[in-house]
Amino acid sequence: MTEEEAVQIAEYVAAACPAQKFGEYTPDVWGEILKPYAVDEARAAVIAVARRQPWVSPAEIVTEIRDRRAERIALAHVVYDGNPLETGAESAASVRALITAAADGRTPPQSIRTALGTADRPALPAGTQPTGRAAAALAGVGKAVPRIREGVVNPRAVPCRSCPALPGTSCTTRGRRRQDVHPSRLEDARRAAAGLPPIDPADEQREIERRRAASAAALATQPAPTFEDAT
Template identity: 60%
Template structure:
């Protein structure tokens, strides 16, 4: 928020709260406090606050802006697997940029990936095709970098769909509805076999083989314990 915008905001608040007094230096102080936020965000907060408060302080505006940003971030349902080529610092910077884009309302109430069209562009809110939104969208697109759909399915397990949980390419595997840190073994095996030029294993047969192997291991463990039980 610029100094001129701070003046506009205090005039806006004064119009919404006629009983509130403002001094000569009020816009200067408010401008310093609200500098990290846009005039649009602050005015939207004032509209909400004026409906329940007789006087509005900068702290009230900051709290309302933060609450609305947190709400937009939560509704964005952001899922970011990251780029294996990024360093830790690059990944952290990219994630911060994506979170900020969600807070700015550039992603909409969905996943941030769902807000990216075929051309890899963020879907902007109606009427926000130009101006500061365009710059923020460009920054978010740069932060996201190579999209998961572009991953090499012969090297990155997340570059292919998972036949165990149905996760789409670029999306992490889930178990019981919760995101896994690793991928399902069948997804990793599919990747390895694709890299070696081998056909994929039959999923049902592989599941049956795993169950049989587990049952056989359990039977051996029971047999190993029986002689000990007899000796005692």
């Protein structure tokens, strides 16, 4: 908040609370106290406090701003699973940026089920990038949705066929987050890094059935074990 904006807030409070007294240096002091906050946030806080009581102090404005920011963070259910290509410092910066975006209101409210992904929400086709809240949350803080880089295998850059994990999120098993990723997701990431199309689930199932049939046929041709074989 600038000095001019601090004067505007002081005048705003004077208009909302006509019985409240202001001195010559009141705007200067208020400007120092409210400097870390945006003028729009302060103006909204003044209205909220003035609706409850006839006096408005800068401390009450700060408390109101912090409460609203904390509320927006809680409603956004910020989730960031990290990127294997990031350093620890970069990952921490990404988390801080996401939290700041939520506090500023640039990340819309969402349920924890939406943030984490659920069994009743199917994964996107391989190679599809998330849209809506997921994309807005990352784009709003200058972080692009994880994408596949040529020659780099990043399993979290693709959705998982074995669980509802979307790009940028971890795989889950029975609702619990996994430390690793499902083998099918790793294979899809390897194929994507090599410029190959994702595996068709139907083709994969046919290949599994073919291998099972071949194994069964091989076992059927083996002679039955005898007593001498056992000894």
